[in-house]
Amino acid sequence: MEKGYRAVTVADIVRRAGIARNTFYDNFSSKEDCFLATQDFAVEESLRRVVDAAAEEEGWEARLAAGLGAFLKYVASEPALARTCIVEALSAGDAAHERYEQSLQAFIPLLQLGREDSPFAGDLPETLEETIIGGIFWVIYQRIVQGQTEQIETLLPDLVDFALTPYIGAESAQRATARL
Amino acid sequence: MAPDQAEYPPELSRLPPGRHGLPRDFVVHNQRERLIAGLAEAVAEKGYGGTTIADITRHAAVSRRTFYEHFDGKDECFVAAFDTVSTQLRERVDESFKAEDDWAHAARAGIAAMLGFLAGEPNLARLAMVEALVAGPVVVERYDAAVQTFIPYFAAGREGRPKKVLKRLSDSTEEALVGGMVSLVSRRIVAGQTDELESLLPDLTEFVLAPYVGNDEAAKIAREN
Numbered sequence: 001m002e003k004g005y006r007a008v009t010v011a012d013i014v015r016r017a018g019i020a021r022n023t024f025y026d027n028f029s030s031k032e033d034c035f036l037a038t039q040d041f042a043v044e045e046s047l048r049r050v051v052d053a054a055a056e057e058e059g060w061e062a063r064l065a066a067g068l069g070a071f072l073k074y075v076a077s078e079p080a081l082a083r084t085c086i087v088e089a090l091s092a093g094d095a096a097h098e099r100y101e102q103s104l105q106a107f108i109p110l111l112q113l114g115r116e117d118s119p120f121a122g123d124l125p126e127t128l129e130e131t132i133i134g135g136i137f138w139v140i141y142q143r144i145v146q147g148q149t150e151q152i153e154t155l156l157p158d159l160v161d162f163a164l165t166p167y168i169g170a171e172s173a174q175r176a177t178a179r180l
Numbered sequence: 181m182a183p184d185q186a187e188y189p190p191e192l193s194r195l196p197p198g199r200h201g202l203p204r205d206f207v208v209h210n211q212r213e214r215l216i217a218g219l220a221e222a223v224a225e226k227g228y229g230g231t232t233i234a235d236i237t238r239h240a241a242v243s244r245r246t247f248y249e250h251f252d253g254k255d256e257c258f259v260a261a262f263d264t265v266s267t268q269l270r271e272r273v274d275e276s277f278k279a280e281d282d283w284a285h286a287a288r289a290g291i292a293a294m295l296g297f298l299a300g301e302p303n304l305a306r307l308a309m310v311e312a313l314v315a316g317p318v319v320v321e322r323y324d325a326a327v328q329t330f331i332p333y334f335a336a337g338r339e340g341r342p343k344k345v346l347k348r349l350s351d352s353t354e355e356a357l358v359g360g361m362v363s364l365v366s367r368r369i370v371a372g373q374t375d376e377l378e379s380l381l382p383d384l385t386e387f388v389l390a391p392y393v394g395n396d397e398a399a400k401i402a403r404e405n
Contacts, residue, residue: 004317090313091320097313101367123399125383130367131360138327138359139352145324158350166387169395174348 005035005088035084035092036099042085043103046074050110060113061168061176065160067110068136069180072153075140079149086137087144104133114167124166132163156180212250214240216261219254224303228258228311258307258315259322265301265308266326272297273333283337284393284401288385290333291361292378298365299377306374309366330358337392349391357388 003012010031014024028034053070054063075082089100111129115121125131136159143152157177164173218240222231233254237247251257276293280286298305312323334354338346361384368377382402389398 006316091316093314120395120399123386123395125386127364127380127383128387131364131383131387133360134363134367135356135358135360138363139356141359142324142355155352158352159356161348161350162353162356162391165391166395170345170348170391 005084005092010034032093032095035088035096038081039085039089039096039099039103042078042081043099043106046071047103047106049074050107054110060117061160061164064110064114064163065156065176065180067107068159068163069153069156072140072156072159075144076150076152079144082149083144086141104137107133107136111163114164118167120167120169128166132166135162211240211242211246212260214242215247215250215257216264218242219257219261220265220303220307223258223311224306228315255316255318258311259319261307262312262315262319262322262326265304266322268304269294269297269308270326270329273330277333283339284389284397287333287337287388288381288401288404291384291388292381295365295377295381295384298369299375302369302374305369305377309362309369327358327362328355331355334358334388337389341392345392353391357391361388 008031010021010024013031013034014021017024024034028037049070050067054067057063057066075086085100085103089096108129111132115124118124139155139159140152143149143155157180160180161173161177164176167173168176215236218236218238219231221239222235225231226235231254233244233247236254236257237244240247247257251260272293273290277286277290280289298309308323308326312319331354334357338349364380364384365377368374368380386395386398386402389401393401
């Protein structure tokens with residue numbers, strides 16, 4: 001993904017993969033097909049990591065922090081894959097964009113748990129989870145574009161604080177984040 | 181120089197054809213504006229990928245030759261259109277923001293202005309918030325930069341806050357707020373709900389104000405009429 005999705009050819013892919021062009025077409029019908037398969041793989045893998053990490057913790061705040069932490073760790077460890085799925089996916093056609101949007105939705109239930117304990121539950125906007133996820137992914141996207149993928153885990157406290165604040169208020173969020 | 185008949189098919193022309201006596205600068209400027217509007221209409225209909233130069237010139241009611249007098253190709257026309265829309269949007273937001281005395285109400289007014297502008301111009305909304313992402317790396321870079329120009333309006337919320345509030349705000353707070361807001365708006369446009377964007381005002385106001393003024397105060401201001 002050093003060239004961006006648009007400029008990449010099947011020839012580039014087979015050269016980097018060290019396989020024959022025929023082998024590529026045995027597995028994928030086109031560049032787009034290959035892109036979507038890559039996305040599917042990464043989404044499934046990241047989701048598994050998020051869910052596993054969250055399950056090891058007790059309490060919503062700790063689970064959210066663990067899930068987000070696992071996600072950032074995965075992004076940092078796979079910079080090329082992260083660029084493909086978080087940056088290039090937005091401009092790689094409708095199917096890729098739709099998959100990207102669906103993968104963000106996977107984080108919604110993890111956030112929604114926060115409504116159960118929230119002293120502001122009655123006031124929380126319906127759109128809150130979508131907006132929080134959009135904000136988190138915007139910050140991650142910017143870091144990847146700026147070539148800071150490997151340091152992305154340093155964002156964890158800020159992003160956890162950002163996600164917790166609407167549910168429990170800024171002061172409690174700060175206390176919870178300080179324990180990370 | 182008055183455009184000839186071939187250049188302005190009478191049935192499509194928005195300027196009177198023939199000798200309308202308008203100054204050349206005005207005509208040229210007007211052609212550019214028409215091409216930009218034509219591109220926005222064509223893109224709304226067919227998406228960026230499916231739009232051809234012929235679509236743009238048909239919607240703009242100018243000749244192909246005129247198109248190439250203004251732009252090298254579709255990409256360049258799109259960049260011009262994107263810049264026009266993002267500048268207009270920022271001017272609207274800026275004006276509304278500056279008309280209020282306190283920051284919280286200024287932020288709310290700025291968000292309202294953004295939602296109002298986009299809801300009132302569905303083609304431009306789609307162009308700037310959805311199609312820009314698929315229109316190539318040059319536009320994506322401009323899109324990113326345009327989103328970031330809204331950060332100072334939020335960062336102004338830090339002014340005059342108590343130390344303990346400032347201490348807990350992180351460097352990326354504004355970036356995340358702007359990103360969250362933009363992504364919600366884009367999703368609604370993709371879902372075909374551009375005309376309902378203004379109903380997001382209370383939600384977005386509450387979301388954006390909370391880190392600075394606290395959840396209770398944010399909810400209160402979000403619900404003011």
